[in-house]
Amino acid sequence: xxIFNVMWRVCGVGVMAAFLLLLTLxxxxxxxxxxxxxxxxxxxxxxxDAEAPWQPIAFPSNPPGRNGQQAVWFKTVVPTGExxxxxxxxxxxxxxxxxxxxGTLIYEHGDMANPRFIGWPWHLVALPEGAAGKTLALRIHSxxxxxxxxxxxxxxxxxxxxxxxxxxxxxxLAVSAFSLLxxxxxxxxxxxxxxxxxxxxxxxxxxxxxxxxxxETPVRQLLAxxxxxxxxxxxxxxxxxxxxxxxxxxxxxxxxxxxxxARLWQLHLAxxxxxxxxxxxxxxxxxxxxxVFDVLLLVxxxxxxxxxxxxxxxxxxxxxxxxxxxxxxxxxxxxDMLVAHELIPRRDVPLSYxxxxxxxxxxxxxLWHYRHTxxxxxxxxxxxxxxxxxxxxxxxxxxxxxxxxxxxxxxTGLNNRRHFDTLLNQEMALAQxxxxxxxxxxxxxDHFKRVNDSFGHDAxxxxxIDVATLLTQHFRGTDVVCRLGGEEFVVLLPxxxxxxxxxxxxxxxxALRGKALTYHQQSLGYITLSCGIATYPSHTMDPKRLLRxxxxxxxxxxxxxxxRCEVWEGATSASER
Numbered sequence: 001x002x003i004f005n006v007m008w009r010v011c012g013v014g015v016m017a018a019f020l021l022l023l024t025l026x027x028x029x030x031x032x033x034x035x036x037x038x039x040x041x042x043x044x045x046x047x048x049d050a051e052a053p054w055q056p057i058a059f060p061s062n063p064p065g066r067n068g069q070q071a072v073w074f075k076t077v078v079p080t081g082e083x084x085x086x087x088x089x090x091x092x093x094x095x096x097x098x099x100x101x102x103g104t105l106i107y108e109h110g111d112m113a114n115p116r117f118i119g120w121p122w123h124l125v126a127l128p129e130g131a132a133g134k135t136l137a138l139r140i141h142s143x144x145x146x147x148x149x150x151x152x153x154x155x156x157x158x159x160x161x162x163x164x165x166x167x168x169x170x171x172x173l174a175v176s177a178f179s180l181l182x183x184x185x186x187x188x189x190x191x192x193x194x195x196x197x198x199x200x201x202x203x204x205x206x207x208x209x210x211x212x213x214x215x216e217t218p219v220r221q222l223l224a225x226x227x228x229x230x231x232x233x234x235x236x237x238x239x240x241x242x243x244x245x246x247x248x249x250x251x252x253x254x255x256x257x258x259x260x261x262a263r264l265w266q267l268h269l270a271x272x273x274x275x276x277x278x279x280x281x282x283x284x285x286x287x288x289x290x291x292v293f294d295v296l297l298l299v300x301x302x303x304x305x306x307x308x309x310x311x312x313x314x315x316x317x318x319x320x321x322x323x324x325x326x327x328x329x330x331x332x333x334x335x336d337m338l339v340a341h342e343l344i345p346r347r348d349v350p351l352s353y354x355x356x357x358x359x360x361x362x363x364x365x366x367l368w369h370y371r372h373t374x375x376x377x378x379x380x381x382x383x384x385x386x387x388x389x390x391x392x393x394x395x396x397x398x399x400x401x402x403x404x405x406x407x408x409x410x411x412t413g414l415n416n417r418r419h420f421d422t423l424l425n426q427e428m429a430l431a432q433x434x435x436x437x438x439x440x441x442x443x444x445x446d447h448f449k450r451v452n453d454s455f456g457h458d459a460x461x462x463x464x465i466d467v468a469t470l471l472t473q474h475f476r477g478t479d480v481v482c483r484l485g486g487e488e489f490v491v492l493l494p495x496x497x498x499x500x501x502x503x504x505x506x507x508x509x510x511a512l513r514g515k516a517l518t519y520h521q522q523s524l525g526y527i528t529l530s531c532g533i534a535t536y537p538s539h540t541m542d543p544k545r546l547l548r549x550x551x552x553x554x555x556x557x558x559x560x561x562x563x564r565c566e567v568w569e570g571a572t573s574a575s576e577r
Contacts, residue, residue, distance in 0.1 A: 031081035033089070033156035033164075036136070038076055045071035048103055048137055060138060061094075061148035072140050072147055078155060080132040085158040088125035088136070091151020094144050095287055099125050100137040115141045117285040119227025120150075122218055124161055144287045165218035172217040179210030182360075198251045205244035212237035231286055232279065239272040239293055241333065242300060249308055257307040264300045271296060294337050301330055325361035409483045411461060412468035420482040420490060427480075427492055428543045431536055438494055438536040439501035442550040443471070445487040446528045446562040459519040463527060466517055474508045490550075498535040498567050505531045505565040513563065528563035530554060539568055 040054040041063045057063055060074035078101070088099065088107075095117050096110030107125040110118050140148055156164075186203035190196050214220065215234035221227065246265025250258050275289040305327060407419035415423070424440075431438040445467060452460040464487065471481045471489060480492040493501050509529050517524040532553030534546050553568040560566065 031083055031157075033154045033160060034079040034081050035152070035154045036076050036079065040075050042073045043069050043071070044073075045139075045141075048073065048075075048100060048139070059149070060140075060153065061150060062146055063148070066147065070141055070143050070147070073137060074140065074148065075135055075137040078127065078131045078134050078136050081155065083155070083157045086127040086131065086155055087158045087161060088123070088127055088153070089156050089161040090123040090125070090149055090153050092120045092122065092149065093140065094120075094146045094148060094150055095142040097141070098139040100135075100139070101128070101131060102134045103137075110141075112139065112141060115143075117144075117228075117287045119229075119231045121221055121225075121227035122151075122165065124158060126158075127155065143285070145291050162222075165222075169217040169219035172213045173219065176210045176213040176217070179206045179213065183207035183210060198248070201244055201247035201251055204240065205248065208237040208240035208244055212241070228286070232276070235279075235286060235289060235293075236272065236276055239268065239275065239289075242268045242297060242304070243272065245330075246304060249304060253307065253311050255311075257311050261304065261307055264304060268296070268300065290340075294340075297337065298334070301334060305330055325357065328357065409468075412465055412483050414468050414472070414489070415480065415482040417482065417484050420480075420484065420492075423480060423482075423492065424543045424547065427494055428536060428541075428546070431494065432541075434495075436495045437497045437538065438492065438546075439496045439498055440534050440536075440546050440550045441491040441493065441501060441505055442532040442534075442547070442554040443489040443491065443505075444530050444554055444558070446530055446558075448487040451524060451527075455519060455522065455524060459522075459524060462519045463517060463524065467512070467527070467529070470512060470515075471508070474511065475504075490547075496535075498533055498538065501533050501535065502565055502567055505533065509563060509565060530557040530562045531565040532557055532568065533565065534568045 039057050039060050041057045041060065042052055042054050043063065043065065044052070046052055054075070055063070057074070060076075063072060093109050096112060096115040097108070098105055098112055099107040106128070107123070109121075109123060110116065138149070142148075183203045183206035186199045186206060190199035190203055212234055215230045215237065220230050224230070243265045246261050246268065250261040250265065253261055271293060275284075275293070278284045279286045279289065308327075407415060409416045427438055445463065448460065448463070451463055464483075467489070468481070468483065471491065475481055475491055475493070478494045482490050482492075484490050493504070496504075509531065512527060512529055515526070517527055532550045532555070534540065534549035534553060536546055539549050540546050549568040553566045556568075557564045557566040
């Protein structure tokens with residue numbers, strides 16, 4: 001759905017631009033628009049016909065010698081011309097005003113009896129037939145820094161005035177639509193991408209600049225005749241610009257400049273919230289919030305520029321390009337502010353081009369940075385995958401080692417009881433399939449407790465290790481030697497009957513009987529073994545019973561004097577087998 005919404009918006013902007021271009025095609029008119037000249041002014045709110053001197057002025061705005069006065073009169077003469085539907089076109093009035101023709105009130109903006117700011121709309125004041133040559137007077141009230149008219153004041157045909165306003169709006173509308181589209185895309189990147197703060201700042205700047213251009217364009221009044229609402233939107237978006245710019249710069253900077261930049265945009269954020277909040281509550285006039293903000297901006301914007309320049313040598317290429325784009329846009333913003341307060345002669349400031357260029361620059365830089373980051377992440381992922389594979393192999397090896405350790409006796413290195421239990425069942429099943437015998441030897445070290453008591457447990461451990469070594473040397477091939485625990489060992493002899501098993505056990509006992517053991521050059525004497533033997537299938541076909549029978553034979557060897565080998569003997573019922 002997202003792509004369809006974007007396409008719909010783009011198509012909508014295109015259709016609107018095409019429609020406006022059709023409306024702005026040259027139309028034939030009888031007379032060209034005629035600016036009003038030969039103005040005169042008079043301070044005060046005395047009636048128009050009062051005996052008071054008038055002074056000449058080039059344009060009806062900010063006469064000299066105001067001295068805190070809030071009321072002024074301006075007058076001139078309506079020019080002659082061949083107009084079909086003549087109107088007096090006024091760009092803006094600061095702040096409340098009335099228009100008189102030969103002393104008769106023909107138009108009023110606001111309430112002169114209870115003057116309050118109601119916005120800065122443009123005005124098309126209908127002129128009656130025969131107005132040419134008559135006195136046109138304007139009564140103005142303002143507690144703002146500026147008093148009088150702003151922009152243009154002329155007599156023209158209504159259709160020509162509308163055409164001119166539409167023509168002046170096309171560029172700003174196109175830039176506004178493009179900025180809002182950029183804001184939408186940046187907001188999407190902010191939600192799904194890694195550079196969330198950077199793209200959020202871009203979205204905020206593009207949205208505020210796009211909304212500000214839309215709220216300033218003359219066509220706004222044709223879209224919705226709510227000048228105060230439009231001016232509140234313009235103020236909010238205008239006040240948001242330094243917040244977005246500060247966020248963008250602090251995103252690229254570091255150290256003390258980053259902290260100071262954060263304080264500056266936070267200051268502007270506080271001003272935005274407080275000023276618009278007070279306007280919404282009716283505590284102050286919206287018009288009064290602009291001068292305070294502009295004074296604040298005259299301080300903070302150059303400071304932002306200075307902080308950016310202080311770190312420019314430490315920035316990389318993309319960050320330097322961003323600072324350069326900021327340096328190009330900030331003077332346009334300041335120039336537009338100075339023109340608005342008539343501190344410099346009125347001229348067209350290409351703020352829309354500046355906003356568009358700044359938005360495109362930061363989007364291009366951020367997308368390049370995003371692409372570079374994605375490449376780094378891809379390379380890091382490849383490295384990480386290789387590391388994960390290597391680590392997985394190490395873990396598999398460790399698991400294999402741990403599995404081996406879990407089946408191995410830590411002291412002697414022989415297979416432990418856990419491994420023996422599994423192996424016994426497997427060997428019994430294999431012997432059954434092959435129809436071959438399987439003998440089990442249960443071996444115990446004689447008088448092992450005496451070794452521990454006489455020489456210590458370390459010596460006892462050394463004896464266990466020596467016996468285990470002797471067992472592994474004596475039994476080879478498919479024979480399996482395990483330590484059950486303590487001084488007990490067990491040997492599985494696949495394919496060996498009880499007679500051959502006894503012969504091999506006797507040979508083992510004889511080998512150990514003549515072997516003197518030592519520990520740290522201390523003689524431990526001679527060690528003997530006792531052995532019990534049980535064989536599958538002649539004695540039993542049950543693995544557990546085979547172990548018990550061998551253990552019974554071992555106890556018989558112990559009881560018969562030790563240092564000997566006994567084969568289990570006894571009757572076994574069919575059920576026991």
